[in-house]
Amino acid sequence: xAGVTQTPRYLIKTRGQQVTLSCxxxxxxxxxxxxxxxxxxxxxxxxxxxxxxxxNKGNFPGRFSGRQFSNxxxxxxxxxxELGDSALYLCASSLPPGEKLFFGSGTQLxxx
Amino acid sequence: LAKTTQxxxxxxxxxxxxxxxxxxxxxxxxxxxxxxxxxxxxxxxFIIQGYKTKVTNEVASLFIxxxxxxSTLSLPRVSLSDTAVYYCLVAPYSxxxxxxxxxxxxxxxxx
Numbered sequence: 001x002a003g004v005t006q007t008p009r010y011l012i013k014t015r016g017q018q019v020t021l022s023c024x025x026x027x028x029x030x031x032x033x034x035x036x037x038x039x040x041x042x043x044x045x046x047x048x049x050x051x052x053x054x055x056n057k058g059n060f061p062g063r064f065s066g067r068q069f070s071n072x073x074x075x076x077x078x079x080x081x082e083l084g085d086s087a088l089y090l091c092a093s094s095l096p097p098g099e100k101l102f103f104g105s106g107t108q109l110x111x112x
Numbered sequence: 113l114a115k116t117t118q119x120x121x122x123x124x125x126x127x128x129x130x131x132x133x134x135x136x137x138x139x140x141x142x143x144x145x146x147x148x149x150x151x152x153x154x155x156x157x158f159i160i161q162g163y164k165t166k167v168t169n170e171v172a173s174l175f176i177x178x179x180x181x182x183s184t185l186s187l188p189r190v191s192l193s194d195t196a197v198y199y200c201l202v203a204p205y206s207x208x209x210x211x212x213x214x215x216x217x218x219x220x221x222x223x
Contacts (some may be wrong), residue, residue: 004155033210037142043156043199043213056210090155101211103155 001027002097006091012110018079025072026091027062031055033101034066034075037088046089049074050096078109086111121218130187132217134200137181145183146178148199150216156199160185170194187219195221 005024013019025032034046043089050069066076072093078085088108092101124130136145144163146154157212160167162174162183163202175185187194203209 013191035213042215045210045212048210055208058210080121088153093153099205100158101148103157106153108153 003092004093004102006104006107008106008107010108010110012112013081014112015081015083018077019081019082019109020077021089021109023074023076023091023093023104025074025091026102029080029093029095029102030072031094031096031099032068032072033092033094034074034076035090035092036060037090037106038086043090046076051055051084081111083111085109116202116214118198118200118214118217120215121198121220123220123222124190125129125222126191129154130194130219130221131189132185132198132200132219133182134185135182136200139180139202140204142204143180143202144205145174145180146203146211147174147200148201148213149195150199152175156213159198168210189220190219192221193222195219 007022031050033048035043037043047066048056052068063079068074088106090103090106092103094101146161148160149159158171160172160174162176164176167174175184184213197218199213199216201211203211
């Protein structure tokens with residue numbers, strides 16, 4: 001069974017641009033969560049989707065948004081990028097929400 | 113969600129048994145204890161989960177005392193490849209709140 005796939009693996013953007021990251025969950029998993037990881041703040045929860053509905057949202061500005069499609073694939077978007085948005089963005093899927101998480105390898109975003 | 117406290121870092125020599133303790137004084141009745149392992153530039157990986165007493169799998173053991181206010185992840189005979197960050201999480205098995213990761217314990221295994 002294929003694991004969680006995140007694309008792209010690396011991304012370099014400049015301040016003010018916007019970016020879209022993609023996540024394909026494990027087949028059959030309907031819940032997708034997104035996390036931001038930085039050396040200073042650790043792993044921080046961004047949002048969680050289940051059956052195309054956002055169930056929970058972390059404490060991030062409105063520039064961070066996401067969505068989930070009918071096939072459970074998810075995307076997250078960050079608009080008006082700031083230097084502080086440089087981070088590893090991790091996606092995780094689970095069968096029902098809140099159960100054991102399976103993480104992808106992440107997208108390393110660098111904002112210059 | 114129950115707050116967890118674990119050591120920031122630990123060092124160990126290869127071949128030794130490593131025990132990482134996590135404190136969770138305000139654990140709720142329906143909370144489970146789960147441990148994840150993370151290598152650099154990768155997502156965390158599920159290691160083990162338990163509710164009470166002892167759980168063992170091919171990778172680790174998890175010891176949970178009767179009061180459940182703490183838990184200990186035990187890694188037998190560690191190798192260099194066990195160098196990673198280990199996270200302890202406490203949450204309902206299938207709840208409506210997202211899983212919150214703390215800072216974790218950075219384990220360094222030395223040859």
